[in-house]
Amino acid sequence: MKHVIIGMAGHVDHGKTELVKALTGVDTDRLAEEKKRGITIDLGFARLDFPDGSCASIVDVPGHERFIKNMLAGAGGVDLAMLVVAADEGFMPQTVEHLDILQLLGVKDGLIVLTKTDLVDEDWLNMLEEDVKSRVKGTFLEDKPILRTSVRTGEGIEALREALHVLTLHAEEKSTRTPFRLPIDRVFSVDGFGTIATGTLIDGHIAVGDEAQLMPLGNKCRVRNLQVHGRNVSAVYAGQRAAVNLAGIKKESISRGDVLCRTDSMEPSLMLDVKLQNLPDSKRIIESGSRLHIYHGAAVRLAKAVLLDRDALRPGESCYAQLRLSEALAARQGDRFVARFYSPLETVGGGMILDEHPYRHKRYDARVIASLAVRESGSDEAKLVQAVGEHGADGMTLADLVACFDEPEEKLVEMLAVLCARGKLVEIAPSRYLTSSTLDRLWTDCETMLAKYHREHPLHAGMRLAEARQRLLRGKARENADAILACFAREGKLTLTAEHCALADFSVHLTKRQSAIREELLRTCRAAGILGKKQDALCALFDKKDRMECARVLESLLSTGELVLLAPELCVEKNVLDAVGTRVKAWFATHDALALGEFRDALGTSRDHALLVLEYYDRRGILRREGDVRRPGAQFGEIEK
Template sequence: LLVIAADDGVMPQTREHLAVLELLGVARGAVALTKIDRVSATRLHEVQVEVTRLLAPTALGGAPMFMINATAAQDPGTDSLRRYLHAAAMGRDVTGTCAVACCSPAGNADGLLRLAVDRVFTLAGLGTLVTGTVFSGCVRTGDTVAVMPANKPSRVRSIHTQNRASEAGYAGQRCALNLVGIDRDEVARGDWVADQRALVPTTRVDVRLGLLADCAHRVAAWTPLHIHIGTAHRVAHSVLLESEHLSAGQSGRVQLVFDAAICAVPGDRFVARDAQATRTVGGGVVLDPRAPARKRRSIERLKYLAALEQMVAGEGMGPVLQESPLGLKMTDLVRLSGKPPERVPVPPEALTIEAGHDRVVVLPAHWRAARERAVAALRTFHEHTPDEPGPDIGRLRRIAQPDMSDALWRTLIDELVVECLILRSGPWLHLPGHAVTLSEADQALALRLQPLIASGRFDPPWVRELAAAVHEPEERVRQVLRKQVTRGSVYQVVHDLFYDSQRVGELAEVAATLAGERGELNAAQYRDAIGLGRKRTIQILEFFDRVGYTRRVRDSHVLRKDSGWLAARRDSSG
């Protein structure tokens, strides 16, 4: 409802209020011309013409205009406005939407609950009460909710909607909630009472920011802005993602870095004011409420933001999934859409994959590409290291798809193993054609070599010493041992030095014990523990780095948490 005094006419603040309505995406409304008793009929007509011209190019063009004389006991204009507002309110109740809630794609009855808190108080015998507008979803007596961004759980004891006791409150309604389990000082204006699945606290939000045509300010790197979103008022600094600056009338993608945590959903509208908070400079729409601090200007990132803009415009999750080659967790899709899992607008062709405790939604083309990358990476590994049995599952992930979650990667590998596109030999993964068989003569020689290697424990004989002991040529011994490496019976630590697999498992156990809770060890500690010289100790640690059991960090070796190597060694020894 745009209120304009007839004796003043259109004022600068009127234009600012209209600009704010446009920035918030409000497409329905009415005009109330007040104080008509203070002006002549000629002046009233002039103001009507002025207002009509002002509204014509906006979304409120053609909005009904009501002449209000508040001094009259039964003013017909006031009665007409009251009837109009009542009819509009009844229409909102039927559809479950309103002008404010429609600013967000989640602003409807089938979304997750989000109530923007604008007032907090206490009443004797009741405790903490909050009032606000339900942006989306529904709240019922007895519901468990979260006060965000503090993420404080609470329970709804009772509800008042439109000043009446009620069992439920719906999108678009004004509600008062009596909250149990939360103190008055744990919730404030600007907070959200929400379904816990809907929101995650954040200090970085990627947005589409537009500046007003008459804006006298230019937004550049780290320009401070006062941001009004929901009922929150926060200070943020601007990081432009596509240009060096924004001037009057321009718009662009910007990352807002807030001084304190906020919560938002893609599609939420906001208003931006200058550093002194004295003038509205623009506003826009939230794209990604969980924006990254790194690679925020990369081509892939900008494509993803473009897909989010398509989603906000009503094109569903298809564009977003198209720009997500690793898929998206269902929990992320819920937060992006503001809807419960069963109502997320996922394309019918999308795959839903169980990955540990998560469900990941991915397009079939992306899943096929990930499978192909895994097989191709394993093929390349065999080509470069034909004497190794293959990588373990964690090492292959780091080679082929380091950005994929461990749970999703294991699901992918399990699928390939079931289809026999990849085979498992103990902890090792290999292609079917990489399996090695030994001739009877080779098997006989391997049986003679194995105890000699094992007897050396942590300091086994070199190939030349083994060849002399079994009276065979060095090259033949070397070839048989390389085949045994592929079978997982021995490991080649350095050229011509092979360790028994059980002894390597013992060496790994020693490393794990030394690493302890810190998860790291150095060469000096390890040398003293295994009783070898420094050179051999470093060779063993470098071997562990190579097979993915540890990784070198300056002068230390850190145990990899995603390596199945030690567990597999324990299983084989058990």
């Protein structure tokens, strides 16, 4: 189901709250002071149901200029806008400011509602409609529907509901693949439940039981329960309003403006590179070094605006700038923000975040300007490299890129081939790409890691793959990590086996005494056959002075795979195990299954020992147990490797 947020906007006392009540039956003015004063002070929310069973969420915002901060906290995440204009007053100062804010936040669709139409005559309404059309010209509401309504008479309410339904059906669906992110606009506690945070989920999806993190402080918590408009749900998706019951954190540790996100998916920043716009009807000039109030999501930060290519930004102009924040902010590239003048406090502009973790720039640096230009409006190839680079070691698949770029798959395939030929991208696995710079960085880390390991473990054949993945690519999918290591092996930088990886120029060097111990260990294990030898029994073959060396050589033989641990402490020579594997392979050439008794008889050993061998094959995926028998497993072809 598509999830859509409809945001109300308009001047104070133009009937926004009454309109929401007429559409949904919900009075969004919940505060006693709101009831007393008859105006909306803080955000209100309601569920709008449509006849086909679909629904949308409506966010009612304050219209008074004193509460613009609260309006901005609710405007983030809005998909569609309902600009409300009272028929008896027309456009007013906050109507203009709210429209500017919606424009700055990148809202792309919506409609205009004329309220209180029962208070004026037809001629006045016709004249007002023409005025409204001229006022919204050049904005996202140009040529959008203008609907006449009266909550007192009921005029136009059903027509408005249907128009909102049509807009909802055509609204762009948000991706749920990105890590979840919920800017918090309200926090409170409930007896028996604990801490509750509310907000609009603007990215990804969140489920009961998920681990989460609160930014910018980084406190970790867990999602205990979820509600959407008072109904318990197991998951919430981008575009839904949610109440999140959090375990492991106190209400006092959370503030409006904090961001609830997937653990380790965001990192707060004190600087942002942005495209900054000064509104055409702004009365202020933004000079480099000016202080601005920055509104992002539900957060507000004081920032110094460093203009990167000029000294002053005049009304109607835009430029690249670096915002240096008074407090850390958690944001993502592509996010929109609103800027208000430091004093007097009025909306002057806003823009888009181009880089959420930039270096501190010098002004008039041509390279910085060029880099930001690519981020904003570079060539398709440049943006493609940039998109892949932003995903770091995860890289991107062709399917990911098709979802991100409005281009035919065939064209993307051609661009990817050209970029790989130029060395900008590397196809680490079929249809999965990383940037060359990302791979270079990963190789530097890998080389440093393995060099250190070889120094500390000179008799080991290399680092175990599982350990290498964990250290080098923690949290990355195993398939992706293996593809990166395989890429290094193809480039001749490291050697890779099924169990270990090592630098290409590394080899195990044994002393003369260690070589003698090695031969004795192998001879003893070979003689023991499939019964093997325990490690302490092998070490007991040598004098006390050699037992330390024996332990080292034994560890080396296990790392190279010349000896195999059939069970904890029980060593079997690899060649002996390979001979057994040959017999198992031959058995399945003429049989569908292998029973324990049959295997015991074939080995001529005890039932318990035969079971140890079968369980070893089970662990490796060579065989799989089905009841009392074994059948070939997914890795059956590896039986003699």
